[in-house]
Amino acid sequence: MLDAARCIVYRDLLLALRRRSDVATALLFFVIVASLFPLGVGAEPNLLRSIAPGVIWVAALLSSMLSLGRLFAADHADGTLEQMLLGAAPLGVVAAAKGLAHWLVSGLPLVAIAPLLALQYDLPASLYGVLALSLLLGTPVLSLIGAIGAALTLGLRGGGVLVALLVLPLYVPVLILGAGSVEMAAAGLAADAQLLLLGALLVVAAAFAPWAVAAALRISIE
Amino acid sequence: MNTASRWFWFASPQTFFPLAGTVARWCAVAAALLAAAGLYVGLWLAPTDAQQGEVYRIIFIHVPAAWMSMFIYLVMAFWAAVGLAFNTRLSHMMARALAPTGALFTFIALWTGSLWGKPTWGTYWVWDARLTSELILLLLYLGFIALQASIDDTRRADRAGAVLAIVGAVNVPIIYYSVQWWNTLHQGASVSLTKAPSMAATMLGGMLLMALAFWLYSIAVSLVRVRCLILERE
Numbered sequence: 001m002l003d004a005a006r007c008i009v010y011r012d013l014l015l016a017l018r019r020r021s022d023v024a025t026a027l028l029f030f031v032i033v034a035s036l037f038p039l040g041v042g043a044e045p046n047l048l049r050s051i052a053p054g055v056i057w058v059a060a061l062l063s064s065m066l067s068l069g070r071l072f073a074a075d076h077a078d079g080t081l082e083q084m085l086l087g088a089a090p091l092g093v094v095a096a097a098k099g100l101a102h103w104l105v106s107g108l109p110l111v112a113i114a115p116l117l118a119l120q121y122d123l124p125a126s127l128y129g130v131l132a133l134s135l136l137l138g139t140p141v142l143s144l145i146g147a148i149g150a151a152l153t154l155g156l157r158g159g160g161v162l163v164a165l166l167v168l169p170l171y172v173p174v175l176i177l178g179a180g181s182v183e184m185a186a187a188g189l190a191a192d193a194q195l196l197l198l199g200a201l202l203v204v205a206a207a208f209a210p211w212a213v214a215a216a217l218r219i220s221i222e
Numbered sequence: 223m224n225t226a227s228r229w230f231w232f233a234s235p236q237t238f239f240p241l242a243g244t245v246a247r248w249c250a251v252a253a254a255l256l257a258a259a260g261l262y263v264g265l266w267l268a269p270t271d272a273q274q275g276e277v278y279r280i281i282f283i284h285v286p287a288a289w290m291s292m293f294i295y296l297v298m299a300f301w302a303a304v305g306l307a308f309n310t311r312l313s314h315m316m317a318r319a320l321a322p323t324g325a326l327f328t329f330i331a332l333w334t335g336s337l338w339g340k341p342t343w344g345t346y347w348v349w350d351a352r353l354t355s356e357l358i359l360l361l362l363y364l365g366f367i368a369l370q371a372s373i374d375d376t377r378r379a380d381r382a383g384a385v386l387a388i389v390g391a392v393n394v395p396i397i398y399y400s401v402q403w404w405n406t407l408h409q410g411a412s413v414s415l416t417k418a419p420s421m422a423a424t425m426l427g428g429m430l431l432m433a434l435a436f437w438l439y440s441i442a443v444s445l446v447r448v449r450c451l452i453l454e455r456e
Contacts, residue, residue: 148386152386153369156372162368162369165361165364165365166365166368166369166386168361169361169365169397170397172397172400173393173397173400176401176404177400180404212388215385219381219382219385220378
């Protein structure tokens, strides 16, 4: 069972490595969205400092959602997904492994690059840690919830727009807690409460989302 | 025939169809009567509010609509879960038939709320916890409807919608509390089961009459919609 999960993660990472441009596109999207805001709202440093956590988190949400289409589409097209459904490994484990691989490819780079954006927004260096930690806890939840949406809309016309409508409302708690933790820290208060709740969301999502993804995949493939 | 099998007897679309027609007719008539009574109590009998003046009378629509908007989502998720568990066609049809009514009530609650907010708070919209979670609820309804609309195969549409409704129902309390923590300005609930309501008896009476009318209206229109779905599919 764990072997199967490891195989899938390894395979997905290898595929991502062979097609590096896909990964880079989502990352660039994250940077561009965050860079557009100062052009829109003005470059006043105090304003930028106050909107930075929200902007970075919204950009992370959108970037994570943008790459959901890749999660199952290619496997669905070449029949690999059907083999995974027929295989011996529980589908929930397969779904969890796919979610993990998606996060490693699309979520983890965001965590790494976020402090750079924070620098653009003139956030004090003491906040980089909280920002990175909140993204580290929050982005896996985005991948897990997003996988449900991706599995439900598999092979549908207009799937990309539809998946946005399905998953963005479900992302709201992660956004509130993630941006909230940085804002708390910026106000000089402890961000523990938000970070702990984010961790709780991650635990709940990791426990339940793979099974919802598995159910959705069965429905979509049958 | 024992009670359980009588319930399952009506789980078949063919036998449910005439029953739904009768129930829908009676519910529609009762809803119209109760709404007329509720509006009479609300607009003529209920006293003017000491602080808000006449503006408060919008609650006779607003509060029942907000109640229904949340309740219908739970009912929808319940039928979706029943449909997934027992593989009954009728349950999925119920879930699908409830969604537009739920979305309508959510929209009415938002709309009347903003009309009330302008004279009272001085603005049509604030990013308050309840308003925001109601808006997100509307998006959840629309997502459910959009997902079902974009799948041509009815069986897949039903089951995919059911998974989404259940995931949404699990998320609704999480969204509600996270948004509430984020920002709250809305007045606390005036009516609760545990303590005496903080409003005049006629106001409460009018509101409960309207709530009942909305209940019966929802039952009537969703049953009519189920009948259309049965005709379409069977």
